[in-house]
Amino acid sequence: MEKDSVSCLVTGAAGFIGSHLSERLLSLGYCVIGIDSFMDYYPRAVKEKNLLQLKNHPRFSFVEGNLLHFDIGPYLSRVKYVFHQAAQAGVRASWGSSFAVYTENNINATQSLLEACKNLPHIEKFIYASSSSVYGDTPLLPTQEDAPLHPVSPYGVTKLAAEHLCYLYWKNFGIPTVSLRYFTVFGPRQRPDMAIHRFIRSTLRGEPIKVYGDGEQTRDFTFVSDAVEANILAMKYPRSGEVFNIGGGSRITVNKLIELIQTLLNKSVEVQYLRTEKGDVGHTYADTSRAKRELGFSPRMGIQEGLWEEIQWMKDQLFQD
Numbered sequence: 580m581e582k583d584s585v586s587c588l589v590t591g592a593a594g595f596i597g598s599h600l601s602e603r604l605l606s607l608g609y610c611v612i613g614i615d616s617f618m619d620y621y622p623r624a625v626k627e628k629n630l631l632q633l634k635n636h637p638r639f640s641f642v643e644g645n646l647l648h649f650d651i652g653p654y655l656s657r658v659k660y661v662f663h664q665a666a667q668a669g670v671r672a673s674w675g676s677s678f679a680v681y682t683e684n685n686i687n688a689t690q691s692l693l694e695a696c697k698n699l700p701h702i703e704k705f706i707y708a709s710s711s712s713v714y715g716d717t718p719l720l721p722t723q724e725d726a727p728l729h730p731v732s733p734y735g736v737t738k739l740a741a742e743h744l745c746y747l748y749w750k751n752f753g754i755p756t757v758s759l760r761y762f763t764v765f766g767p768r769q770r771p772d773m774a775i776h777r778f779i780r781s782t783l784r785g786e787p788i789k790v791y792g793d794g795e796q797t798r799d800f801t802f803v804s805d806a807v808e809a810n811i812l813a814m815k816y817p818r819s820g821e822v823f824n825i826g827g828g829s830r831i832t833v834n835k836l837i838e839l840i841q842t843l844l845n846k847s848v849e850v851q852y853l854r855t856e857k858g859d860v861g862h863t864y865a866d867t868s869r870a871k872r873e874l875g876f877s878p879r880m881g882i883q884e885g886l887w888e889e890i891q892w893m894k895d896q897l898f899q900d
Contacts, residue, residue, distance in 0.1 A: 586610040587814075588658045590646065590692065591665030592633070593617065593626035595768045596708065596761075600662055600807045601633055607811070610638045612654050616645040618684065620668060621771050629768050646688040651695050660814045661705045663692060666738070669772060670712060670858045673734035685737035690744050697752040704755050704814045705745065709822070711762040711799070711863050713739040721866035724760070724822050732858030746820055755819035759809050762826035762865045766803035766885055767892035775800075775886070778837055779893050782844050792855040794834035797862045801827035802880035802888075812874040823874060826865025829882035839883060843890055 587604050591597035592613025601611045613633065617623045633639045642654060646665065655661075667673075667684035689707070696702050711722075712735030719726045730736050745756040769776045781788045809825040831839075834850075841847050870876040880888075 584610070585659050586612055586657045587660040587662060588612045588614065588654060589662045589664060590614045591663075591708075592641065593630050594664060595629070595770050596764060596803060596806055597662075597664040598629035598633065598768060599766075599803050600664065600810055601639065603807050603811065605633070605636050605638055609660075611640075612658065613639060613641045614644060614646070614651075614654070615641075615665065617643065618667060620672075625771065646691050647683065651692065655695060655699055655702070657701075659701060659703045661692070661696060661702060662708075662810055662814075663689065663706065664708045666708065668734075668770060670732040670734045671856050673732055673737070674857065678733045681733055681737045685734075686740045686744070689741040693744060693748040693754060696754050697748060702755065704757060704816070704819070706810055706813050707742065707745045707756060707758045709742045709758045709760045710735065710738045711760050711824070711826075711865065713742065713760060714863075716860040720862055720864040722824065722864060723866045724824055724869055731860060734858070742822065749820040757813045757816055757819060758822040759806075759813060759825045760822060760865075761806055762799040762801050762824065762863055764801045764803055764806045766889050768803070769889060774833070775836070775840075775889060776893070778840050779844075779890055780897075782840055782846055782848050783893065783897060785846070785848055787849040787851045788837060789851050789853055790833055790837070791853050791859060792833075793852060794837070794850070795832050796859070797830050797832050797864065798836075799826040799864045800829045800831070800836075800882050800885070801825060801878065802885040805878040805880055808879075809870065809874065809876050812876055816874055818873075821873070823870040823876070824865040824867050825870060825876065826867050827878045827880065827882070827885075828865075828867070829885070830864045831882060836882075839886055840890070843883070843887055
């Protein structure tokens with residue numbers, strides 16, 4: 580079967596990673612059906628911009644809708660690969676009454692999509708976008724996939740629950756699932772609430788940078804093209820029911836991150852330190868040896884080069900706005 584007759588379904592296609600993944604799949608010759616509900620976690624206009632290139636492509640079709648509120652069955656009839664990127668994002672916003680939004684969009688929506696796929700033998704891979712948040716504040720660094728899973732935020736709980744759903748639908752119904760645990764993805768189109776986006780924006784505008792905690796917490800930063808590459812590798816992985824860490828190998832402190840951004844921009848602004856937020860973890864660091872061994876995954880973009888890419892994109896956005 581020719582690639583241009585093979586369809587891929589990408590949920591969250593108007594989002595940060597989903598839009599990059601959709602573009603990559605099109606570049607490889609696949610047809611792509613993109614689905615997004617335009618949740619109001621950040622402005623719709625941002626997501627509309629993410630779709631501009633995609634909507635002009637002859638092999639891309641877009642459906643606006645919530646996985647819980649429309650019949651996805653007809654769209655799955657020719658799909659061989661499902662990439663479930665859609666989720667309600669954000670650790671700090673997942674507490675209290677907002678938790679219902681997270682259970683709806685991260686757990687229930689995932690279950691609904693899996694249910695729709697369970698009697699479709701033509702689906703060759705169902706790839707779920709999980710998160711390093713499932714590990715919580717683990718002392719085991721670098722963290723392997725078999726480390727204890729103790730999320731410390733409601734968001735992390737919902738991502739882990741959905742990951743478990745993927746496993747049980749593989750175990751009971753044979754859906755060929757693979758879960759990818761992303762570690763702090765960054766790059767062009769990054770969500771406006773994420774740290775790197777906020778730090779660059781503040782520096783460009785000459786405004787104070789606000790940091791939760793003392794800035795000595797570390798993150799394993801992963802450039803978006805590396806996260807996309809992991810999905811491409813996973814779609815051809817011969818086994819299912821597996822989970823893989825996807826990290827960029829660029830683990831640095833938040834303070835060092837800010838220093839790098841200001842060096843690249845040749846500009847310095849005040850840094851204001853705030854109290855640590857509930858659900859934030861001290862350190863993340865992915866052991867990606869399993870992904871390298873099984874998928875052939877190896878991150879290619881370092882933190883400095885990746886920051887430069889995001890800075891150039893943000894300069895363009897600020898100029899356009």
